[in-house]
Amino acid sequence: MYKVFVNELPLILTNKVSETANGEYFLLNQESIQTAIKSLKKKKLEEAYIYHPNHEEILKKFTQEIPLIVAAGGVVTNVKGKVLFIYRNDKWDLPKGKLDKGESIEDCAIREVMEETGVKELRIENFLKTTYHVITNNGTYTLKQVHWYAMSTEYEGKLKPEKKEGIVKVKWKGPKKIQKALQNSYANIKILFEGE
Numbered sequence: 634m635y636k637v638f639v640n641e642l643p644l645i646l647t648n649k650v651s652e653t654a655n656g657e658y659f660l661l662n663q664e665s666i667q668t669a670i671k672s673l674k675k676k677k678l679e680e681a682y683i684y685h686p687n688h689e690e691i692l693k694k695f696t697q698e699i700p701l702i703v704a705a706g707g708v709v710t711n712v713k714g715k716v717l718f719i720y721r722n723d724k725w726d727l728p729k730g731k732l733d734k735g736e737s738i739e740d741c742a743i744r745e746v747m748e749e750t751g752v753k754e755l756r757i758e759n760f761l762k763t764t765y766h767v768i769t770n771n772g773t774y775t776l777k778q779v780h781w782y783a784m785s786t787e788y789e790g791k792l793k794p795e796k797k798e799g800i801v802k803v804k805w806k807g808p809k810k811i812q813k814a815l816q817n818s819y820a821n822i823k824i825l826f827e828g829e
Contacts, residue, residue: 635692637776638766638820639673643680646695648688656680661691663698670767670774699767699776703732705742707784708761708825709752711805718814719749719794720802725814727822729779730798742782750803751793758783764821781825 635646645656657672659665661683669681685691706729709717718725730745732738743755761781768775792803806814815823 634688635695635765636824637695638764639670639681640676641820642673642676642678643820644669644673644767645680645682646691647682647684648686648691650684656682658682658684661685661694661698666695666698667774696776699774700770702768702770702775702777703738703780704729704777705732705738705745705780705782706730707742707746707755707757707782709746709750709755709784709786711785711789712787713805713807715805715807716811717746717750717752718804718806718811719800720804721799723817725818725822727781727825729781738780739782742780742784746784749795749798749800751791752786752788752803753790754786754788755784756786758785761825764824766819766821779821 637644637646657678659669659681666683669683672678673681683695685694706727708727717728719728720726728746728749730741730749732741739757742757746752746755759782761783764779764781766777768777794800794803811826815826
């Protein structure tokens with residue numbers, strides 16, 4: 634099962650027919666996928682399901698219908714145990730960005746965190762998870778796949794928001810402030826902090 638977010642609402646790619654509660658099923662073809670995404674964007678549905686019997690094939694077939702952008706980012710912790718957040722588009726987010734041609738996903742994650750926040754001396758601790766969300770790119774729906782890594786740093790220098798990427802603030806946040814930030818964040822970001 635894959636959870637793809639469309640305007641914060643889940644589009645679930647599944648090989649099980651029994652998973653639907655208050656959503657609607659759609660077939661895995663261009664027309665059905667477009668209808669499912671539009672229904673979620675307009676909030677006509679709370680959730681939608683795309684069904685395909687083969688779990689291994691479902692994401693591959695979905696990305697044949699909707700172009701895929703691969704990105705990577707980090708949940709960065711400093712020596713004080715605080716987590717690095719960015720503020721963009723009136724929401725708290727985590728630093729991430731698009732994979733460059735020929736770049737490894739780990740290198741992309743480190744580069745993007747450095748570019749968006751100014752934080753250096755980053756070390757990847759471990760892979761966290763992959764999240765998915767649909768964005769509109771020049772009127773076309775695109776699936777953004779983000780590979781998230783837990784990172785640590787001893788950097789205590791100045792934080793520099795990457796203004797040309799629309800980032801207006803970069804902040805280190807402790808547990809209480811993280812909870813507050815997550816109230817004004819994205820579903821994909823909240824998932825990274827579940828169970829903590």
